[in-house]
Amino acid sequence: MARDTGNLKLTNVTKVFGNGDDKVTAVDKFNLTIKPGEFVTLLGPSGCGKTTTLRMIAGFETPTEGDIALDGKSMKNLTPDKRPMGMVFQSYALFPHMSVFENVAYGLRVQRLSKSEIQTRVADVLAKISLSHLAQRAPNQLSGGQQQRVALARAMVVEPKVLLFDEPLSNLDAKLRAQMRVEIREIQQSLGITSVFVTHDQDEAMSLSDRIVVMRNAVVEQTGTPDEIYRKPNSVFVADFIGRSNFFKVDKIKSKSSGKAKIEVNGKRMEVPAHPKATSTSNPVLLVRPESISVKAAKPTKALGTVTNIVFYGNHVEYSIATKHGEITAIESDPVYDEIVQPGKGATFEFDSSRSWLIPSDGTVVHEE
Ligand SMILES: Nc1ncnc2c1ncn2[C@@H]1O[C@H](COP(=O)(O)OP(=O)(O)OP(=O)(O)O)[C@@H](O)[C@H]1O
Ligand SMILES: [Mg+2]
Missing domain, CATH: 3.40.50.300 (P-loop containing nucleotide triphosphate hydrolases)
Structure with missing residues (x-):
């Protein structure tokens, strides 16, 4: 009212x-x-x-x-x-x-x-x-x-x-x-x-x-x-201040039109929603929230990283994975305990590209809190 x-x-x-x-x-x-x-x-x-x-x-x-x-x-x-x-x-x-x-x-x-x-x-x-x-x-x-x-x-x-x-x-x-x-x-x-x-x-x-x-x-x-x-945060600062974030390095922006960009991450092509200022010269990074990432066990040749830590909360499990992008956090809800990838094991991960967001990272500082 x-x-x-x-x-x-x-x-x-x-x-x-x-x-x-x-x-x-x-x-x-x-x-x-x-x-x-x-x-x-x-x-x-x-x-x-x-x-x-x-x-x-x-x-x-x-x-x-x-x-x-x-x-x-x-x-x-x-x-x-x-x-x-x-x-x-x-x-x-x-x-x-x-x-x-x-x-x-x-x-x-x-x-x-x-x-x-x-x-x-x-x-x-x-x-x-x-x-x-x-x-x-x-x-x-x-x-x-x-x-x-x-x-x-x-x-x-x-x-x-x-x-x-x-x-x-x-x-x-x-x-x-x-x-x-x-x-x-x-x-x-x-x-x-x-x-x-x-x-x-x-x-x-x-x-x-x-x-x-x-x-x-x-x-x-x-x-x-x-x-x-x-x-759709405007900057790395906002993304990092609100909630938890993973920032993936973008290999290439291939093309960009009306709010979408075709990019390559980890050698994989994808189309992602993009901030208007996310251009090749703005040093763009791809924001993916931990809950958008799903993790699977992988052989060393296929792995994108190594699980360094898991925390099991019952209703969800939180992974830390060491990758070439730095440490990635992934949250899987309603996990099957026996399928959780254990520390020291190789893992791949996936996310739905429509749940990611390309942002410029120039001139933005990750806040200190
Ligand atoms: N009366 C004052 N005289 C001089 N500087 C002030 C005065 N009041 C606030 N400031 C300064 O203005 C800035 C903003 O202060 P403000 O109190 O608005 O921050 P805040 O966002 O509410 O922070 P917090 O979350 O700590 O409460 C700070 O640098 C503070 O030191
Ligand atoms: Mg205050």
């Missing part, structure tokens, strides 16, 4: 901190239009400018250049309290001396709503996040996940046009994090609130978002749906 308000537009948004030798460009010409009700995640390594972007949207930082508009109107002259936005932080930031009910009611009291309306709205939102029974507790009597839900309720209850999240789940354990992801997505979709979510956790980004913005060193590397980012 998308609303018709909550269109957020960032145009050439730039933030430079300090001056002279201390100058840091934290965000450089950020452009993005977020549709009403859309869930967009900013993803990237530490220090790439995610929080700074979010703080500019909230109004806690002023852009050095560029503009941020909500529903077609610049927010330049609006202080944070005048922007119809709710923010959820990593640290929850609940008021320790107030009950759960009062924490959630706070924004409504500021708006001077009637007692009965406050009562109804807080009760509604607490029910939505299954916390009605804890309304009278103090924050220090709650678990981390419960506190984070209260923070979410407090941001939502004022029915903002935009919800901003800065790594809200990073203090929770893995299981609770996965559960909260589902809850946040459900609540956000049922209310149709435009949302900008910051994380450096790729699983979080993939599972929550309509679109992901991958940032690196203050600039946007790529904006796309989770599928586009995973299957």
Whole structure:
């Protein structure tokens, strides 16, 4: 249920901190239009400018250049309290001396709503996040996940046009994090609130978002749906940041037309989907995700590599294979245990060429995380 308000537009948004030798460009010409009700995640390594972007949207930082508009109107002259936005932080930031009910009611009291309306709205939102029974507790009597839900309720209850999240789940354990992801997505979709979510956790980004913005060193590397980012990354950096990757050296590009290239890899000809900038001069590499590769035992004369390690997880097995392209990772799901190729043995591998992606590798550095 998308609303018709909550269109957020960032145009050439730039933030430079300090001056002279201390100058840091934290965000450089950020452009993005977020549709009403859309869930967009900013993803990237530490220090790439995610929080700074979010703080500019909230109004806690002023852009050095560029503009941020909500529903077609610049927010330049609006202080944070005048922007119809709710923010959820990593640290929850609940008021320790107030009950759960009062924490959630706070924004409504500021708006001077009637007692009965406050009562109804807080009760509604607490029910939505299954916390009605804890309304009278103090924050220090709650678990981390419960506190984070209260923070979410407090941001939502004022029915903002935009919800901003800065790594809200990073203090929770893995299981609770996965559960909260589902809850946040459900609540956000049922209310149709435009949302900008910051994380450096790729699983979080993939599972929550309509679109992901991958940032690196203050600039946007790529904006796309989770599928586009995973299957058709713009660069080696994006491919490597999202999920796990194998990069095969390409012997030759024989021809290229309308998004396809005929290439040779391991002496084998194939036609693969290709990035527009993947040309012979761009030092192209072929991206193949581990789950697209299937492995078979092979005699030394036929082998493309030697298995160096296997990890058996029951539902899948993960191979490491030493090849002339370096170490290749392959993941086979639902393996038959007796057919797993053991370490030290020769192996061949295959993949469906339509599941690969040719990308330029010039000027791209594999990130350090
Ligand atoms: N107030 C400030 N003064 C000076 N430099 C700052 C300030 N705030 C952020 N920076 C710098 O701007 C850059 C981007 O910081 P930002 O907090 O936006 O990164 P981030 O992507 O949120 O990283 P993390 O994942 O670690 O939270 C960093 O180099 C940081 O040191
Ligand atoms: Mg941050």
